[in-house]
Amino acid sequence: MSVGIRHDDLRRRNRAMVLSAVRRAGQPSRTEIAATTGLSHSTISAISSDLIQEGILAESKPSETASLKRGRPQVGLALKPEAAAVVTVVLSLNFLSLAVIDYAGQVIAEEQRRLDTLTMPRNELIGECLAIVRRRLDDPDLDVGSVARIAMGIQGITDSHARTMLWSPITPLTDIPFADILEKEFGIPATMENDCNMMAVALQWRDPHRYRDNFIAILLSHGIGMGLVLKGELFTGTHSSGGEFGHMIHRPGGALCRCGRRGCVEAYAGNYAIWRSAMKMSEDAEPVDVGDADMRALAAKARETDGPEREAYRRAGEALGFGLGSLFALIDPAPVAMVGVSAAAFDLIEPALREAIAQTAGGQHSNSISFDTEPNELPLIREGCAMRALTFVDQEIFASGVQARSGAGKNVA
Amino acid sequence: MSVGIRHDDLRRRNRAMVLSAVRRAGQPSRTEIAATTGLSHSTISAISSDLIQEGILAESKPSETASLKRGRPQVGLALKPEAAAVVTVVLSLNFLSLAVIDYAGQVIAEEQRRLDTLTMPRNELIGECLAIVRRRLDDPDLDVGSVARIAMGIQGITDSHARTMLWSPITPLTDIPFADILEKEFGIPATMENDCNMMAVALQWRDPHRYRDNFIAILLSHGIGMGLVLKGELFTGTHSSGGEFGHMIHRPGGALCRCGRRGCVEAYAGNYAIWRSAMKMSEDAEPVDVGDADMRALAAKARETDGPEREAYRRAGEALGFGLGSLFALIDPAPVAMVGVSAAAFDLIEPALREAIAQTAGGQHSNSISFDTEPNELPLIREGCAMRALTFVDQEIFASGVQARSGAGKNVA
DNA sequence: AGGCTTTTTTTCGAGCCTCGAAAAAATACT
């Protein structure tokens, strides 16, 4: 089954450990790296000396705080920004955004574009995505040769290998192999990631204290999505990106969901569902798009008077609560981050949510389950894509040593 | 975060690979092992020569089928039965069973006992478990020194490290650290495993073709349990054994569940729930124990006439179907094995189950989801415990080389 | 029967890798 460890894998893995330690810690000294990896000082010394020679790491001036101690001061190691670059492409409803990010994680270029994703034919949609990347790669200011990875993120379902968009609410089109398309066009390795998974990855980097080994990111937007990290690893389905929390069944045969089925959590907690309920429309009413501004107005009204608007949020909370309860029955409770427009209305959702979750087996100690909110999902998705792409470069390219790098490598003797 | 690879880990890991390959394949030749592990012939030769010298493996006579080919015949390597032994203890409702299993996986001794688990005080329950083990270890026919691991399985929730029984339907007692108790008493490393997880492990070994990377084992008995294998690995919760499929919410505020809450899948599909429904009792009626014979009679009656009995099974199927639908939304569909008394009544359950699952997002291709049934759970649980314990011996004891083994080692120079 | 072919297994030297100890480097303290 799983394959044995060859002798050359050893160095590769330990180089990867060092890179990972540096990316996580920022500017760790060799001694710190030795401590976190458990490898000997001599090994760290050898590996970091190689990595510096190859132009992947650079020594940074000793941190000023260290001056208090006696002894030889530690010298920090940092990722060399010019060692490589990655490109992120995020496709969401009527909106396409791109960023170029250096190896140290800084944004060095970006571009955004509105487009009518719902009605675009297949060729045009793909064409726009390729064009925005090409424009940036053609930029003479950019060292094109150093772009080592493209990570595309999309709202919707992708396959478990992160290569193909299987289905998305932003377009009627299905099964677009974006990763293959990008790779063929630009000759740069690419992935097609699920938006909520990338949100989770970003949270892990933003707040590793709170979001480390086990947590849940839930997107409360038009639809309901989820990114799940268990035991420090992104959880995906066996075939698709999985984690379709929004389509767990809340009430069998219940309200009509955007997916065409009935009773999904989303059919009670998605923006369209809250809107439909607040407007006292039938649960069978066809889902409609609701703008962010309208949702904010709805939330304001719900806060003001105890009418159908407030009841709509209450029902959304109930659906989310029972859904989370079922999820917690499977994985045990974990911290939750609520992301998206309706996360700004979490005050309206939370009471019913907690009440519902307390009625479930998974929510036994519902008070100890903590929620955090973040109304803006796009920056998170981009950050997640960036970190995904960068760690790929760390683990799969730079860890392997001997690779022809055109960008920063040219200065090396 | 994760730790670097030391030089000495290399050998350990590769020895573990070889042992795993031999356990999986039965009597593979060195050449076959080299092929499956990807290691070189020289390495396999060196490692297997060590393992033979240490009394862990033994050469077996060349297989007769190979005689057709030219060339030097392959010589098979097999696990040496005397290299070690493990003990399994399975505790279920009013029933305690033990088995001693040799390193090659053959049962070499067993004992079973009835006891009144529901009313036994804490000390007695623990005492019975210790006593049954002690009796076997005191057996003069048994080479006690070679017992390298005890795996205990219990119906109920265990912690994610497989050390403590947190809760079980077979006793009102909670939080019994059986693993620690056994270790302290006998000085042999022990674990406390969840029954459904062990069913899943056993299926993986019984039919690796069907149950390999992704599958689900569901226990249809008094309660509803689940063991889940994803990407080849047993899935557990973050704190508990997790996978409490039976307590996902089917109908918010619905029928009374044994767990005291309402609307759980189990409150519709557990034996007591089917019985309650067939007897036209209220959904609020307190759950009662139903014997296996009674359940078989109920199933027979349901097959005979289209009355409340058949309807009860239909409702059970519906609950299981919507529950599976929600589960599949999270992990994507996978093969399912139905285990336990009510698996023998799966013909009564299946139609409604398929109908329900077809109404869910996860069950889009409900016809392609395949079900298998196995009415007897106890043998599976024992097998799972045995394989768990044996692979522990492979990976954690024998893989590390230099260890003082009393049993088979004494013949080594 | 004896030599030849084929396949499996072992042997042997080369090349890496990590480790521990000791040396070197760089700073604060006295």
Place this chain on the structure above:
DNA sequence: AGTATTTTTTCGAGGCTCGAAAAAAAGCCT
């Protein structure tokens, strides 16, 4: 300026895997 302290590098030892070649153990062929 010398000493103590801490970090980093150097160096030799020991292990591990690998590839190539040799050895072993059959069947095949004349």
